Amino acid sequence: MRILVLVVGVCVLLATVVVVAANVVVVRRTDELVTSEASAVRPAQVAIVPGSLVRSDGTLGGVVRQRVDAGVALYRGGRVEKLLMSGDNGRPDYNEPDAMRDAALAAGVAPEDVFTDYAGFDTWHTMRRAHDVFGVTSAVVVTQAPAAARAVDLARAAGVDVQGFVAGDRGRAGREVLARVRGIGQATFRPDVLGGPAIPITGDGRVSWAEVPVR
Numbered sequence: 254m255r256i257l258v259l260v261v262g263v264c265v266l267l268a269t270v271v272v273v274a275a276n277v278v279v280v281r282r283t284d285e286l287v288t289s290e291a292s293a294v295r296p297a298q299v300a301i302v303p304g305s306l307v308r309s310d311g312t313l314g315g316v317v318r319q320r321v322d323a324g325v326a327l328y329r330g331g332r333v334e335k336l337l338m339s340g341d342n343g344r345p346d347y348n349e350p351d352a353m354r355d356a357a358l359a360a361g362v363a364p365e366d367v368f369t370d371y372a373g374f375d376t377w378h379t380m381r382r383a384h385d386v387f388g389v390t391s392a393v394v395v396t397q398a399p400a401a402a403r404a405v406d407l408a409r410a411a412g413v414d415v416q417g418f419v420a421g422d423r424g425r426a427g428r429e430v431l432a433r434v435r436g437i438g439q440a441t442f443r444p445d446v447l448g449g450p451a452i453p454i455t456g457d458g459r460v461s462w463a464e465v466p467v468r
Contacts, residue, residue, distance in 0.1 A: 275434040283405040287417035289398075291330055294418055297391040299368075299454050300324040300333040303379050303404065304340020304349035311352050316397065316423045321353050323420035324395045325360045333393055335366050335454055337383060339373030342463075349373075351463070368458040372447045376404050377439040380411040381446045387454045387461075389413055398422045399429040403436040410440035 288294060302324045306314035313321060317340075327333045336357055340349025350369040357367050368387060373379035383389040391414040394404045401417040408415035452461045 272430060272434055275437045276430055279406050279433045279437055280402045283402045283409075283417065286405050286409075286415065287401045287419065289419040291327060291332060291418070294327060294332045294393055294416055296331070297333050297393050297414075297416065299335040299337050299383075299387075299389055299391075300327050300393045300395050300418070301337045301339060301379065301383055301389070301408070302353060302395050303376060303400075304338070304353060304373055307340075307347070307349050307352045311348075311355075313352055313356055317349070317353060318356070319397065319421040319423055320395050321356045322360075323418060325357055325362060327393060327395070327418065328362055328366070335368060335458060336362060337368045337370060337387060337389070337392075337454065339370035339379040339383065341374055342371035343374060354462070364459055365457045368452065368454060368461045369463070370461070371463060372449070374447075376400070376436065377407050377411075377444070378446045380404070380408040380413060381443075382449075383408070383454075384411045384413050385446075386449050387452050389454050391415070393418050395420050399426040400432075403429065403433050406440050407436055410443060 302320050305317035308314060324336050328336055338350045338353035342348045342350060350371050354367050354369050370382055372382060393416050394408055395418050396404050398419045401419055405415055405417040
């Protein structure tokens, strides 16, 4: 029994060390690349806006609404030339990218400057596809404070010259502690993601749309 307790204790200790170390590494190596001040954002090709919950009626949840609004603000301020709305469209009745796109269009963003990525199933997919499919070389990742470090770290691992722009403090900080462990594994081993035909971010965003929205 004592041996079992000892083994369990050692396992818990090792797991704790791994979690703490992963978080320290991710935060420290991205700290200078994350800002909440739009004036501190260097001009870039695109704002990458990762998806989050969209309600059943197609309206944006609070988290993704903050992200879209922040991305639009960077666009209006001339900090980015394009917006890349990347989210989950894994089933026919759920579509994050189109809801995000429609919100940006309603805010006055030019249609040709809004791109959609329907296979942004997680942050690594979003960043890797931004580089590989859309040819993004410089970007601002727009997300909440808890997720900013991991998003920037994964974008760097995908080959993007990236900054992080904090869109607010929504999100689950506790959940992010564990997500960074998975993220550092993805950044290290760089697993393949779903590919597709090239859609250059320098072109017309409408070619990336699955459907033209009804106006």
